[in-house]
Amino acid sequence: MLPEPTLNTYLALSAVLFSIGTAGVFLRRNLITILLSVEVMLNAVNLTFVAVDRFLGTVDGQIIAFFVMTVAAAEAAVGLAIIIALFRHRESLSPDAFTSLKW
Amino acid sequence: MIDPQLIAHFVVIGFTFFMLLNSAAVLVLMERKVAAFAQQRLGPYRVGPWGTMQPLADIIKLMMKEELRPRSADTFLFYLAPVLCATAAFAAFSVVPFGADTTFFGLLDAPVKLMAADVNVGLLVIFAITSMGVYGIVLAGWASNSKYSLLGGLRSAAQMISYELSYGLSLAAVIMLAGSLSLREVVDGQAGYWFGVIPRWYVFLQPVGFLIFMTAGVAETNRAPFDFPEAEQELVAGYHTEYSSMTFALFFMAEYINMVTVSAVAVNLFLGGWHGPFLPEWLGWIWFLVKVFVLLFFYIWMRWTLPRYRYDHLMEFGWKWLLPAATLNLLITAGVVIGMGW
Amino acid sequence: MEALFFWLFAGVAVGASVLVVGQRNPMYSVLLLIVSFAALTGLYVLLNAPFIAVVQIIIYAGAIMVLFLFVVMLLNVSKEDATADGQRPLRIGPGPRRFGAVLAVVLAVELIWALRQIASAPFVSPGGEGVQTSVKAIGLVLFRDYAFAFEATSVLILVAMVGAVILARKDPHAKDQ
Numbered sequence: 001m002l003p004e005p006t007l008n009t010y011l012a013l014s015a016v017l018f019s020i021g022t023a024g025v026f027l028r029r030n031l032i033t034i035l036l037s038v039e040v041m042l043n044a045v046n047l048t049f050v051a052v053d054r055f056l057g058t059v060d061g062q063i064i065a066f067f068v069m070t071v072a073a074a075e076a077a078v079g080l081a082i083i084i085a086l087f088r089h090r091e092s093l094s095p096d097a098f099t100s101l102k103w
Numbered sequence: 104m105i106d107p108q109l110i111a112h113f114v115v116i117g118f119t120f121f122m123l124l125n126s127a128a129v130l131v132l133m134e135r136k137v138a139a140f141a142q143q144r145l146g147p148y149r150v151g152p153w154g155t156m157q158p159l160a161d162i163i164k165l166m167m168k169e170e171l172r173p174r175s176a177d178t179f180l181f182y183l184a185p186v187l188c189a190t191a192a193f194a195a196f197s198v199v200p201f202g203a204d205t206t207f208f209g210l211l212d213a214p215v216k217l218m219a220a221d222v223n224v225g226l227l228v229i230f231a232i233t234s235m236g237v238y239g240i241v242l243a244g245w246a247s248n249s250k251y252s253l254l255g256g257l258r259s260a261a262q263m264i265s266y267e268l269s270y271g272l273s274l275a276a277v278i279m280l281a282g283s284l285s286l287r288e289v290v291d292g293q294a295g296y297w298f299g300v301i302p303r304w305y306v307f308l309q310p311v312g313f314l315i316f317m318t319a320g321v322a323e324t325n326r327a328p329f330d331f332p333e334a335e336q337e338l339v340a341g342y343h344t345e346y347s348s349m350t351f352a353l354f355f356m357a358e359y360i361n362m363v364t365v366s367a368v369a370v371n372l373f374l375g376g377w378h379g380p381f382l383p384e385w386l387g388w389i390w391f392l393v394k395v396f397v398l399l400f401f402y403i404w405m406r407w408t409l410p411r412y413r414y415d416h417l418m419e420f421g422w423k424w425l426l427p428a429a430t431l432n433l434l435i436t437a438g439v440v441i442g443m444g445w
Numbered sequence: 446m447e448a449l450f451f452w453l454f455a456g457v458a459v460g461a462s463v464l465v466v467g468q469r470n471p472m473y474s475v476l477l478l479i480v481s482f483a484a485l486t487g488l489y490v491l492l493n494a495p496f497i498a499v500v501q502i503i504i505y506a507g508a509i510m511v512l513f514l515f516v517v518m519l520l521n522v523s524k525e526d527a528t529a530d531g532q533r534p535l536r537i538g539p540g541p542r543r544f545g546a547v548l549a550v551v552l553a554v555e556l557i558w559a560l561r562q563i564a565s566a567p568f569v570s571p572g573g574e575g576v577q578t579s580v581k582a583i584g585l586v587l588f589r590d591y592a593f594a595f596e597a598t599s600v601l602i603l604v605a606m607v608g609a610v611i612l613a614r615k616d617p618h619a620k621d622q
Contacts, residue, residue: 003448004447004448005447005448005451005452005491008560009451009455010488010492011560012557012560013455013458013459013488015553015556015557015560016459016553016557017458017459017462018552018556019549019550019552019553019556020459020462020463020465020466021462021466022548022549022552023466023545023546023549023550024465024466025545026544026545026546026548026549027466027545027546027549028466030471032471032474032475032513032516032517033465033466033468033471033474035513036465036471036474036475036478036513037465037466039478039505039509040462040465040466040478040481043481043482043485043505046485046497046501047485047488047489050488050489050492050494050497051492053492053494054492054493054494059582059583059586060586060590062494062496062497062583063583063586063587063591065497066497066500066583066587067591067594067598069500069501069504069505070504070598070601070602071598071601072504072505072509073504073508073509073602073605074601074602074604074605075605076509076512076513077512077605077606077608077609078605078608078609078612080512080513080516080609080613081608081609081610081612081613082612083516083520084516084519084520084612084613085612085613087520088615093520177472180472180476222495223495223579223580224495224496224499224580227496227499227500227503228499230499230503231499231502231503231506231507232502234502234503234506234507234508234511235502235506235507237507237511238479238511238514241511241514241515241518242476244518245472245514245518253518256518257515257518257519260511260514260515260518261515263511264508264511264512267507267508284580
């Protein structure tokens, strides 16, 4: 039989997801995928907040998760706008294409 | 021994599913008949009496057709898209109640709810599933690898995101009035009459909200005059240009079921759901059906009456008129709710 | 039953996230991330947080991911990593990338080690087992205790919106109009 999930299981899952996101940010050479990896990391953090919330029986964690989502929306909007602006200049999505400080 | 309550619940779920499937067929016939009436012709009349069997013939025709797929299309996404579309359309209806709790004439000891799933955040669930519906269309547009489809998909993404905001804000105003996110409680809040004559429907408290909801609903379901994702004069057939046979049928069905869902939600939120005069509580579903039918007729009537907007006009209307109006409506509602202490 | 669903959703979330990072095609990455979000939504429901679950679908899957999808479709850079560098397999990238991979693994190990240090306890909520947090409770705390943060977020979103519009619009002074 599968073990019942406890707080630790949730935290471990969150840690694994966060690490996957980190690996994505480091490994990938595509700006869009890097932004997606950041989203994975943010979601891992959200999972922690909600799980701890359940453990403590409060709602503060859920509210912080809610704030994280709104900030993620803002981050995605600005990030994608930057990507579009960069793509217009270099026709590339690789971060290595944008090494000069000025063009 | 299986719980009869559980069986009744499954029956309700199966019934909802079956009736949604049927409603698509009925709507196709209705659309063609109304269109014919609007254009002073007869419409389908050969299959069955007054052409009532026409949807069946349509289905057989669609099943017989050859399944075509562009060679350069992304196979997996190409077939995933119509499935997503249809699934989202069906799923959204799962939290919509269509009648008062019933014991089926005393057959059961406890009343069963006439809805597939009673969720306490039902309204948000509908909103969430509606927002997932856009993926089917966008993916269909992208996976077809055709310029018309892609344009249709891009347009639909922009259009649905823009109108979702007004849609959500008009929902929020009703939520504030009802003080609940459960559709059943919203409907129950509309039982009874003011001064003994006017039904306590929220449409009388929220006339602007109702108009905004219906306008945004038309845009969300991609119906004329906001049918840009499939504007046939400029985009062939928009996002489903490359689809044929049953995959096309899925898109077609999804469109009609979405119409039913938007109408049903509008009836529950603004038009008092199954509450109405003359009929006893347990026959309330007749009122529900009548109201949904009226809204659906309105939908079809509008399609054959109004010309299509221009795309930039659509965006301008959504962002510069509809959204501010919805925000203002929400603020005024909030002020009144607090001021009156409801 | 709950355990079964937990492991199912956890498996889907981890698998989809790994594939998000491993995909070459950004289109598939975006879609797999939506699958991962759906699994997380299931986990939130298991955690008795239906509001966050629904908001996750509405905001993340319904709005943010559509934005991503829109950009991927608009730029149309599928099936390539844009530069010749991206064509190489993941493992034999240049030095900084290998260093990054090592760091990610170290982070994972460290996090799991840290988790092993705290005692494991099952969920007990003071309000009784299985009590779902009502939207009303969240709303009350949100607009009383977190009112300032809420207002600050609204300003942040406004700034982000203006910023996005300015960044993404075509430069009116550009030579190639």
